[in-house]
Amino acid sequence: MTDAGFVARVNAAADRNRSLVCVGLDPEPERFAPSLQGLPDAIFQFNRRIIDATADYACCYKPQFAHYAALGAEDQLLATIAYIHQQHPGLPVILDSKRGDIGNTAGKYAQEAFVRYGADAVTVNPYMGLDTLEPYLKWTDRGVIILCRTSNPGARDFQDLEIGGKRLYRIVAEQVATRCNSAGNCLLVVGATYPGELAEIRAATGDMTFLVPGIGAQGGDVAAAVRAGRTADGRGLLINSSRGILYASQGEDFADAARAAALTLRDEINQYR
């Protein structure tokens, strides 16, 4: 881990690879190529090949915790993150575990993400309040990526509720920007599926970086998302693709197919930056 903050590190990777692509590492072993089926470390072997194939077209990686936890594969999650740091040291890793708990416990989750797994950033849920974010924010060289406006249809149930003329997601964004970000280590999750909200949150938060899920399988449009969410310097977005890259092919050519899909997405994004 270098001294520079997470945003500086991910921006350096984005500039070097001319890419805003975050590759989501959501392993689903039933979709792996036949040669990987049944290997005791199939998840790690799959991830390793995906990582090597996409490392010059990505700005970061994002393993999604549930895909490992459901299978008892914490050791392969650990090995995956270590592999990225060792083989591709310029590419930060986001642990997507959407943690949220009171201070005492949040400190344990920060320990999990930043010490046990050595992640460069972690996703967290703001529902319990700003005091629950503090144990992560103390890690000023790591990123704290707070759920704001998510990409799923049900996001509107609570995030869109209006309080004194502002929707809840907007209040979350403003509170994070004004009360949590003194070290510059806060980011927000803002889904690609709602470009109007993306533009509104961009206007409210200056040049804060957004992790953007929802393109591909979830239906978000790349052009609309990039135009709505980019900062003035054409950065400010980490656009996640998981299934669209990982399972571009489920045959033995999966790594080549993933590389091609990452390149296509990178270039599509770059058209609109």
Place this chain on the structure above:
Amino acid sequence: MTDAGFVARVNAAADRNRSLVCVGLDPEPERFAPSLQGLPDAIFQFNRRIIDATADYACCYKPQFAHYAALGAEDQLLATIAYIHQQHPGLPVILDSKRGDIGNTAGKYAQEAFVRYGADAVTVNPYMGLDTLEPYLKWTDRGVIILCRTSNPGARDFQDLEIGGKRLYRIVAEQVATRCNSAGNCLLVVGATYPGELAEIRAATGDMTFLVPGIGAQGGDVAAAVRAGRTADGRGLLINSSRGILYASQGEDFADAARAAALTLRDEINQYR
């Protein structure tokens, strides 16, 4: 796992032991008695003795996930839950992991909680919307315990925001009661530190069961919480105590001290039911 739902199982345990005490299993190895220090399975050995000492004064157990995840002790979490099911089969287990993610991923978290760990119930975060709860709700014989009004000071940052005359936690409670609970497997997390809110949420949700953190170290008052939150039949609450029971003594008498603390809390609660 019996056919009866989680609420029926926890009520049966509460009636049998005349207890609304949920024992929180938040292991902190640095607070363990000297004889446990350094054992490779110290967490499991600690939990096992706490469980055996408190099993006739509790209605359920609640391991808090972060305390295991921070230490890479998933195997000891698994062993703890299996031990409760084998040795004390009438006492349900709540996995307190406060998960929250989109549907595809939430299904993996349901698999983690209910298949991998065999938990009887899991805590979840509603911020992402009701569609993110569906993968858990399908498990009609398990409990889905949704954060509503939490016990920490920062809870007010977002949960107390007022929308058309109602606070967000109230809207969450009403939405869960009317749109999620057709199988009767929803519960809510409502902190003991805010008895006024507890009474309001009780009035809004009929006889739904609440998991109540916040007594003891967090300052919640038992009498006020029980009076505000109980149902007409003197049930409806699972009152959690973690540190107050687990670390009643940090000496070799820790299990006896935990048993005494659980009995004291049980009887104090029962005075106000």
